[in-house]
Amino acid sequence: MSVVPQLIANSLIAAATYALVALGFNLIYATTKFFNLAHGAMAVVGGYVVFFFLGAFTGINVILAVVIGAFFAGFLGWALDRVVYRELRKRKASNMVLLVASLGAFTVIQAVIAMIFTSQFQTLSNSASEQVYQIGGAAVTETQVVIMASAVLIFILLSLFLKKTMFGKQVRAVSDDEEVARIAGIHTEKIIGWIFFIGSAIAGLGGILIGIDTGIQPTMGLNLLLKGVIAAIVGGVGSIPGAILGALLLGFAENFGIWKISGEWKDAIAFALLILFLIFRPKGIIQK
């Protein structure tokens, strides 16, 4: 049995999960210019909201639960911006201060989730009953197909949204120069709030889908965040297509890297890739 088709499938699945985190991260970075570490917690929140709804209301429509989960994650991202980041921006806080604040928010959210739901590993689905497709010698589940389709769909929608709509133009104006955008009459704080909502909701969706695929745990956010950030930096920080390219490169490098060498090297490969890019191409594949 050749392992190549399965490794390609594994790479694509991993890339899709990284992309779902990296897309929102890059969107938020592009407009606010700071590393929002709390982004990882949004994925966890999304996953746990769905876990709560599936447990509390048996027979609830899964899609409805997913929508609620993503919406809640988006709302939390918006609220975090409103309550914490906007206040800090008003005081002309540096990006370093915002980064530390976001790390604090990340830790608090993770701790609260652990208190409410315990630190135990939980599953969102019983994958034993899940449909497994055989595609060209690789096994892929229904959830994994949905993850990959979601990543592609969100990428396309987000690109169109930013290019074609009035709102998208305002977002780009803010990310080009917030000061000038404000002088031109754009309500920049409102735009940033929306960006936090959209970016966090995408992360929430990512967390939910990953939860259905591999289960949830309060501490899963950090790992997701790290991989998402590596994908974002490698692809081009702040760039939407960059997030997708970075995620693909990372997914393939990790999964094909351990084909011939021991799997212990998987994380080392990811970070070696990051360091190589930081040294030789610090702005990533797509340079903004």
Next chain:
Amino acid sequence: MTKAQKTIWWVVGIVVVVGLIAWGVSRNSGSSNVIKIGFIGPLTGDGAVYGQPEQNTIEIAVANLNAAGGINGKQVQMIYEDGKCDGQDGTNAAQKLVNVDGVQAIIGGFCSGETIPAVPVAAAGKVVILSPGASSPKLTGISPYFFRDYPSDAAQGDVLANVAYNTEHYKSVAFIQEETDYAQGIHDSFVPTFEGYGGKTMLEAFPSDTTDFRSFLTALRSQNPDALFIDTQTPASTARILQQLTQLNWKPKLLVDDATSGDPQTLSNYASQLEGAITAEFLPNASDTAYQAFIQAYHSKYGQVPPYQNYMACVYDAVNLLAAGIKQVGYDGTALAQWSRTISNWPGASGNITIGPDGDRVGGHIPLVIHNGQIVPMAQ
């Protein structure tokens, strides 16, 4: 304060100090017909779920001993210290027992974490220390003063290697192993035994926070092993691996460690995937009369059967084993330490106990198979 008052205070102080010393001395000399044995265990905190039944079990064993006339006519008295499953508390407890109470033997700790740092303290005071619950392979051969009647986790790997090669006739076993001391201990004991028989092993080790196992499993699968050993620290990793095995449509023969097989939740949730999986646990023989007598004694005193029966049987045995040693060589830490290495086939509630030269209980783990979400003894 006048001079007179000062004098009075001095006199009162001296009287109190001298009185306390005299009382202490008289208490020590007056209790020469009592054998004081130290205890370290998690009496409070999260580990109290082990420590409380442990104390209950010891109370039963000591009461029985004393009712039967004690050891060589002397009554046994336990001194309980709380180790809290914690290294610092375990050290403090050992220091108090060795230096203040002057015991010659300690039963404890229960957790490996409180036991490992307590051993050097006991050894420095020439006090023998017998653990009925600490299973870390790090304790193997740690000191001539240490022994345990609960087997090392490393014994698991050994037993499983034997069953895998000789009973199941697996020629190659692939390990997916969590990078922790416990899981590595099992791998490291499995491999030499299995390869000694002529088998072949492969290894993919993963850090504890791993969630995506697909490529580890794909890599192992491509080598066509006869069986997959899920060697994890917690049931959470096992659950993920089992899920992803299904996702990859791979249904290998399975071996699992007792972190998985000891968790009833995982066994019932993944009953279909784990059907036929082989594991090894330390289990007392439920039909053994000594074991049944212990369970009944516990039930009649506390109104319920003891939890963690495999551990509690070892706790019960620890008291009686130590009593047998004291009868034989006297209440002296060094003599007891030397005697501990001669224990061979001593019949206890947890089965026959043999202590090896490294202080570990020999054998003990028995092969089991998972059937309908339950562990059952393997048909030989």
